[in-house]
Amino acid sequence: MNFDVVFDNLDLFWRGAVSTFTIAFVTSVLSVAAALPLAVMRDMRSPFLSWPAAAFSWVSRATPALALLFFAYYGLPGIGIYLAPVPAAILGLSLSAAGYNMEFIRAGLQAVPRTQYDAARALGIPYRAALRRIIIPQAMRVIVPPLASNLTLVIKGSALASLVAVSELTGEAMALISFTYKPFEILITVAAIYLAINSALISFQHYLERRFRFG
Amino acid sequence: MSQGADPRSPAHEDSPSAGAMPTRVMVEARAIVKRFGSNTILDGVSLAATSGSVTAIIGASGSGKSTFLRCVNLLIRPDAGELFLDGQRIDTDRRERDLLRYRCEIGMVFQSYNLFPHMSALQNIIEAPMIVHRVSRAEAVERAMGLLDKVRLRHRAEAYPHQLSGGEQQRVAIARALAMRPRVMLFDEVTSALDPELKGEVLATMRDLAADGMTMIVVSHEMSFVRQVASEVLFMSGGRIIERGAPDSILDRPQSPELSAFVARIMD
Ligand SMILES: Nc1ncnc2c1ncn2[C@@H]1O[C@H](COP(=O)(O)OP(=O)(O)O)[C@@H](O)[C@H]1O
Ligand SMILES: [Mg+2]
DSSP, X not given: OOTHHHHHXXXXXXXXXXXXXXXXXXHHXXXXXXXXXXXXXXXXXXXXXXXXXXXXXXXXXXXXHHHHHHIIIIIGGGGTOOOOHHHHHHHHHHHHHHHHHHHHHHHHHHHSOHHHHHHHHHTTOOHHHHIIIIIHHHHHHHHHHHHHHHHHHHHHHGGXXXXXXXXXXXXXXXXXXXXXXXXXXXXXXXXXXHHHHHHHHHHHHHHHHXXXXXX | OOTTSOXXXXXXXXXXXXXXXXXXXXXXXXXXXXXXXXXXXEEEEEEEEETTOEEEEEEOTTSSHHHHHHHHTTSSOOSEEEEEETTEEEOTTSOHHHHHHHHTTEEEEOTTOOOOTTSOHHHHXXXXXXXXXXXXXXXXXXXXXXXXXXXXXXXXXXXXXXGSOHHHHHHHHHHHHHTTOOSEEEEESTTTTSOHHHHHHHHHHHHHHHHTTOEEEEEOOOHHXXXXXXXXXXXXXXXXXXXXXXXXXXXXXXXXXXXXXXXXXXXX
């Protein structure tokens, strides 16, 4: 076992890790930000709001991430939208993650008793403020664990981005293996980097779980 | 006595605590109808509560008491009927957002307290004034501490709902509703979920509030409370008010068979 191949190519690992981290981070933020309003819309009485949200959830969850990724990169130019590799990867992965995020958020919102909405309404608190201050903080302990698990999957799945010409960690490492023939050392290093990124996410999950614990 | 007063006429008496007999109608419901599917749950329920009065609503479970209270503050919308607050007609068809102003004039306390479990007693109380009335935190806290004094819970300000007894939670819920400075308070069986030894402290708080001149509509089966505090008692059955009058006449001389049966059941 000789890790010289890693130390000799630190800049490659660094660039790959930064690229993977960036895609994972932006995808996580975007897919959660999109999922929250969709989750709220999904259970609205108006079919003009609930139906599109339901359709999105269905397509997002029933379509392979890779297909959405290819669609964002190879498909969208068909209607005149040309995205660079990284934005295309982020869009495809976000579309794929948002459907699951949405269902986890929805389950959390539904877990808050109706009586909490009644109490907020009886005090004259507007719906959005009630969601933000009263409903979502109570929903968090139901939402956070599955949502964080889904985001660890998203981070690992970001390796798919290499298939739309993004130079991210896994793709760069595979290229390095193909001309150094040191798969063992290189893949251990790759695994350690994913482990570090996901550990940061899991720590954040634990912080949120403590932050929203009560009763 | 309230029947003759036109609710739209200008107020004769602005301060309910000024000593003179207040005669102004603070909240009025006229012929409220509510259906769920094909069931008519409220079949023309009317009520006029004068300023500072305590109106008690009694009736068997399922007779529509909660539904009526929820129509009064428009948590649910009546299918027909009219609402007036201090002489002003409330347009019940407006969007939810436009009803919020009206709703925060009417405090409501629920059987199951419904405190916000992730907030301390103090936070529960300051939340709505800060969001709705844009009161500064300092002012909201000062007012909240005054209200906690009033419900004798100043020492529990930092406690979370799960650390409070049922009676304490309910008193915090009353303080939370009062923080919006409502003109009317609705109480929906607020002592029903409490152990007998805890009912007393909540009823005492409600007595204080009545003595302060708050207009109150109280669904309650605490007959000694109703007898002592209520100005008028309404008996509901099958979505209608079938008897109304002074507490003693309603409880001691029921006219209808329904009320006779109800009183007999309640008394033992
Ligand atoms: N949201 C609702 N949908 C359908 N039926 C309801 C609803 N709310 C109340 N009801 C019905 O209305 C009737 C009166 O209920 P309620 O007002 O809670 O009575 P009370 O408070 O006097 O016990 C009951 O038969 C109840 O089942
Ligand atoms: Mg009820």
